[in-house]
Amino acid sequence: xxxxxxxxxxxxxxxSSLAVFILDIQYLFFILIVSVIVSNFFKDNxxxxxxxxxxxxxxxxxxxxQSIFSPSGDILISIGDFSLLTTGGLIKGIRVILRMLIIxxxxxxxxxxxxxxxxxxxxxxxxxxxxxxxxSLAIRFIPILAQEAKDAYTAIQLRGIEISxxxxxxxxxxxxxxxxxxxxxxxxxxxxxxxxxxxxxxRAYPERTSFMKLKLIRxxxxxxxxxxxxxxxxxxLYLI
Amino acid sequence: xxxxxxxxxxxxxxxxxxxxxxxxxxxxxxxxSFKKGEFTAIVGPNGSGKTTFGKLLCGILSPNKGDxxxxxxxxxxxxxGKLGQKVGYLFQEPERQLFNPTVFKEIGFAHSFMENSEDxxxxxxxxxxxxxSLDGLKDSSPYKISRGERQRxxxxxxxxxxxxxxxxxxxxxxxDLVRKEKLVExxxxxxxxxxxxxxxxxxxxxxxxxxDRVLEISGGDIYEL
Numbered sequence: 308x309x310x311x312x313x314x315x316x317x318x319x320x321x322x323s324s325l326a327v328f329i330l331d332i333q334y335l336f337f338i339l340i341v342s343v344i345v346s347n348f349f350k351d352n353x354x355x356x357x358x359x360x361x362x363x364x365x366x367x368x369x370x371x372x373q374s375i376f377s378p379s380g381d382i383l384i385s386i387g388d389f390s391l392l393t394t395g396g397l398i399k400g401i402r403v404i405l406r407m408l409i410i411x412x413x414x415x416x417x418x419x420x421x422x423x424x425x426x427x428x429x430x431x432x433x434x435x436x437x438x439x440x441x442x443s444l445a446i447r448f449i450p451i452l453a454q455e456a457k458d459a460y461t462a463i464q465l466r467g468i469e470i471s472x473x474x475x476x477x478x479x480x481x482x483x484x485x486x487x488x489x490x491x492x493x494x495x496x497x498x499x500x501x502x503x504x505x506x507x508x509x510r511a512y513p514e515r516t517s518f519m520k521l522k523l524i525r526x527x528x529x530x531x532x533x534x535x536x537x538x539x540x541x542x543x544l545y546l547i
Numbered sequence: 548x549x550x551x552x553x554x555x556x557x558x559x560x561x562x563x564x565x566x567x568x569x570x571x572x573x574x575x576x577x578x579x580s581f582k583k584g585e586f587t588a589i590v591g592p593n594g595s596g597k598t599t600f601g602k603l604l605c606g607i608l609s610p611n612k613g614d615x616x617x618x619x620x621x622x623x624x625x626x627x628g629k630l631g632q633k634v635g636y637l638f639q640e641p642e643r644q645l646f647n648p649t650v651f652k653e654i655g656f657a658h659s660f661m662e663n664s665e666d667x668x669x670x671x672x673x674x675x676x677x678x679x680s681l682d683g684l685k686d687s688s689p690y691k692i693s694r695g696e697r698q699r700x701x702x703x704x705x706x707x708x709x710x711x712x713x714x715x716x717x718x719x720x721x722x723d724l725v726r727k728e729k730l731v732e733x734x735x736x737x738x739x740x741x742x743x744x745x746x747x748x749x750x751x752x753x754x755x756x757x758x759d760r761v762l763e764i765s766g767g768d769i770y771e772l
Contacts, residue, residue: 469628484646
């Protein structure tokens, strides 16, 4: 079942706003479960959970770093006088993880809308075309950038450098070199894009005509209303 | 003994099939072998899978079925780093394999991460700068030189590892006639030294002037022409 991209944008906006404003872990956990269910409803599979598995080490790392730099409460793990994990730090770490998961998972709701649909949705919301176009460009370039970073990593190894045999310091130094081709690629693409935009008379006329017209139907209004009511209810319950 | 060394295939491709995202096979049950000291050109129409084949041979992609042997060792058991020390791969867009602010640093880049002394690296880089006619560009940025020069910098950077085999993807793109002739001379010298080569190209004149064998990839299969 495909919904209007604006409906999906409202859902993403509601879930991400809740993730940002709410501090209570129980609430955040509940919102996470809702995000997973909604994301699964829109994408018809559980692939989002498989993707999150890859981030587990990163998330654990964030918890530990949060705990080290903002210790409070009882000490759970310490090395000598140095407290590695505290109850306050642990709560803050879990809060960061839950927030990140909600934002990442809710964003996947947009995945089955094409950049063209998203751009049209924003335009029909009276967002200036230039801004909507920039959003769609950002969405379009994310996988390209990821691929370029992957290619740079492969190319570095094909230069005969055995990364697994390098010390941690050398490894970090090596990774810093990867920025050069990726950055150069980005600048090159941006230049080409701006030239082709000019060549195709971008912004030549104040009004643009579009063949695509999106129309919100009853089920879109229903989902938007439910999302708004859900968000307001959670906020009210949290603030009371 | 020497004859046997050159007759044994350096790369052997056994019944490999490959598809992107489980779609239709781009390459289907392909068999081929490549020797050292031999120049093999790979031709075929756009989208036939030439670059994919090159990427499979140097481990960037893995086949869905079949196996690739490099000196009788299964490629899937060789890391990209170890493979890069034996097989040099020139990307279709050389800027993808350039990482340093100057040509000099670029050529010595791989060895600066190995346990080589600075003096030794400097000597090797100077020799390669001379061999690849890059004098005068030592301190230039690899991103601010012409495409042909960039191509030569990328080749010189590969050569510092003294590879036994080269896979070059469209090496003549953007080169003028003089540069192409120089590239042919350079590759002929390398062939004499026993280095094997697979060159993916659309440039018929270039292929005719140097190739020992021409293979065509078409419809998922590979044919000797």
